[in-house]
Amino acid sequence: MTTRRTIAPEELDTLNLADPRLHAESDLSAVWHHLREHQPVHRNPATDSAPGFWVVTRHADVTSVYRDNTVFTSEGGNVLETLLAGGDSAAGRMLAITDGDRHRQLRRILLSAFSPRALEPIVASVRRTVERLLREAIEKGSCDFAADVAAGIPLGAICDLLGVPDRDRAYVLSLTSSALGSHEADSTAADAWIAKNEILLYFADLARDRRDSGHADVIALLAGSQVNGLPLDDDEIMLNCYSLILGGDETARLSMVGAALALLEHPDQWQALKRGDAAIDTAVEEILRWTTPALHSGRTATTDTEVGGHLVRAGEIVTIWNASANQDERIFDAPGELRLNRTPNKHVTFAYGPHFCLGAYLARAEIGAVLAGLRDLVAQMEQTGPAKPVYSNFLSGLSTLPLALKAA
Numbered sequence: 001m002t003t004r005r006t007i008a009p010e011e012l013d014t015l016n017l018a019d020p021r022l023h024a025e026s027d028l029s030a031v032w033h034h035l036r037e038h039q040p041v042h043r044n045p046a047t048d049s050a051p052g053f054w055v056v057t058r059h060a061d062v063t064s065v066y067r068d069n070t071v072f073t074s075e076g077g078n079v080l081e082t083l084l085a086g087g088d089s090a091a092g093r094m095l096a097i098t099d100g101d102r103h104r105q106l107r108r109i110l111l112s113a114f115s116p117r118a119l120e121p122i123v124a125s126v127r128r129t130v131e132r133l134l135r136e137a138i139e140k141g142s143c144d145f146a147a148d149v150a151a152g153i154p155l156g157a158i159c160d161l162l163g164v165p166d167r168d169r170a171y172v173l174s175l176t177s178s179a180l181g182s183h184e185a186d187s188t189a190a191d192a193w194i195a196k197n198e199i200l201l202y203f204a205d206l207a208r209d210r211r212d213s214g215h216a217d218v219i220a221l222l223a224g225s226q227v228n229g230l231p232l233d234d235d236e237i238m239l240n241c242y243s244l245i246l247g248g249d250e251t252a253r254l255s256m257v258g259a260a261l262a263l264l265e266h267p268d269q270w271q272a273l274k275r276g277d278a279a280i281d282t283a284v285e286e287i288l289r290w291t292t293p294a295l296h297s298g299r300t301a302t303t304d305t306e307v308g309g310h311l312v313r314a315g316e317i318v319t320i321w322n323a324s325a326n327q328d329e330r331i332f333d334a335p336g337e338l339r340l341n342r343t344p345n346k347h348v349t350f351a352y353g354p355h356f357c358l359g360a361y362l363a364r365a366e367i368g369a370v371l372a373g374l375r376d377l378v379a380q381m382e383q384t385g386p387a388k389p390v391y392s393n394f395l396s397g398l399s400t401l402p403l404a405l406k407a408a
Helices: 009-014 020-025 029-038 059-067 080-084 100-111 116-140 145-152 154-162 166-179 189-210 218-223 234-265 267-275 280-291 360-377
Strands: 041-044 053-056 142-144 296-301 305-307 310-312 317-321 378-383 398-400 402-407
Touching: 009 029, 053 059, 053 080, 059 305, 059 317, 080 296, 080 317, 100 218, 100 234, 116 142, 116 145, 116 154, 116 360, 116 402, 142 145, 145 154, 145 234, 145 398, 154 166, 154 218, 154 234, 154 360, 166 189, 166 234, 189 218, 189 234, 218 234, 234 267, 234 280, 234 360, 234 378, 234 398, 267 360, 280 360, 360 378
Parallel strands: 053 317
Antiparallel strands: 041 053, 142 402, 296 317, 305 310, 378 402
16 A cells, blocks of 8 residues: 555664654654654754764653653744754744743643534534545545545634634645655655745735634634733634644644555454444544654753753753654553454653643544545445655654445
C-alpha cells in the first residue's frame, strides 16, 4: 500500500531527526525501539545551521517532561522549527507557548468554548458533513480521501467555532496545509513562513472586525475576555486563532486519512469494526495511537536537571517524541499491532499535563464520525493510486490517498 525505507539502528549516528524527508520517506520504528531500549535520552548533534537537541523516547520520560512546565517550558517554542531558529515571537501570548498563571487563565477562557455542551451543535454538524462527504465519494466511485473527505471535516468544525465565513475556508485550508508541513519534498521554509504570515494577517483582520460585533464565536469570546485584568489585544486574539486553526485542522485530518489507510492494510480490523466487535470509542483511541499525527513536542530546560539519568543543562532543547512513546512496549502490549479494541490505551497523541490538547473532545468526535461513517456506509475500500506523505518533522501522515469506495 505504502512503501518507506526501513532505517536500521546502525544508521542512527548519521540521522538528523529534524529532517522532514527522514520522517516522510522512512520507517523509523527500529530506530525508536533501539533508542527506547538502549539510549532513551539521545543527543541529536548540532549541524552547521542549528544547535543540537535532546531526544526523549520512553513513555515514562515523555510524560514526565510534559507534566513539568516549570522545568521544561514551552515559551521558547514547542516544535523543532521554532526552537532551532532561536525561539518563538508569540511566546507568552499564544496559549500553546505560554506557561504559568497566564497559561492557566487563557486556557480557562478557551475551555468554555471546547466543553462537550458547547460543542454539541458543532459535533452534530460534523456528523452531517461526514455522511455527506462519504456519500459523495461513494457516488463518484473514486476519491482522494485526504482532499475530498478528510480535508472538509476538522477545518469546517474549527471555522464554525471561529466564525470563518464559508467563502474563505478553502483559502484557509490551503494555508494550513503549507504552514506546518508540505505535500512536496522540495518545498522550502520560506513557503511555510509565507503561509503562516498569511494566516496571521487573515485572523488579525477578522479579530478587528469582531470586536463589539455581537458575534457568538471564539474570536468574540477572546475579544471580550481579560487576562490579569487586561483585555486581550488584537495580536493575542490573532495568535490564538492561528494556534487553534493549525492545531485543530492538520492533526485530526491526518488521523482520519491514516485511519482509512490502517483499515485498508488491516482487513481483520476493518471487519471487526464492521461487525461491531470494536466499539467506536476504543477504535478512535487506537487510531490516535497508531497514526500519532504530531510526531514530537519541544521544550526548553529552565534549569539544570536530569531526564532518564542524563544531565540536561539550562537552556538546552528537549524534544519528546510521541511517535516513540506511543509504541513503548512498557505501556502497550504488542504495540506494532493495530487493535481497535485495545484498552487501556494510554497514548500521548494529545500530549499530557498542562498542555493537554484543548480540542481533544472535538478531535475524538470527528475521528469517531469518520469511523462510524465508514462502518455504516462503505462495504469495501480499494486503493487506486500511490499515497503521498506530508513532508514535516512535526506532522506525520498522508497528503493524498486515492481510494475507490463501494456502498454498503
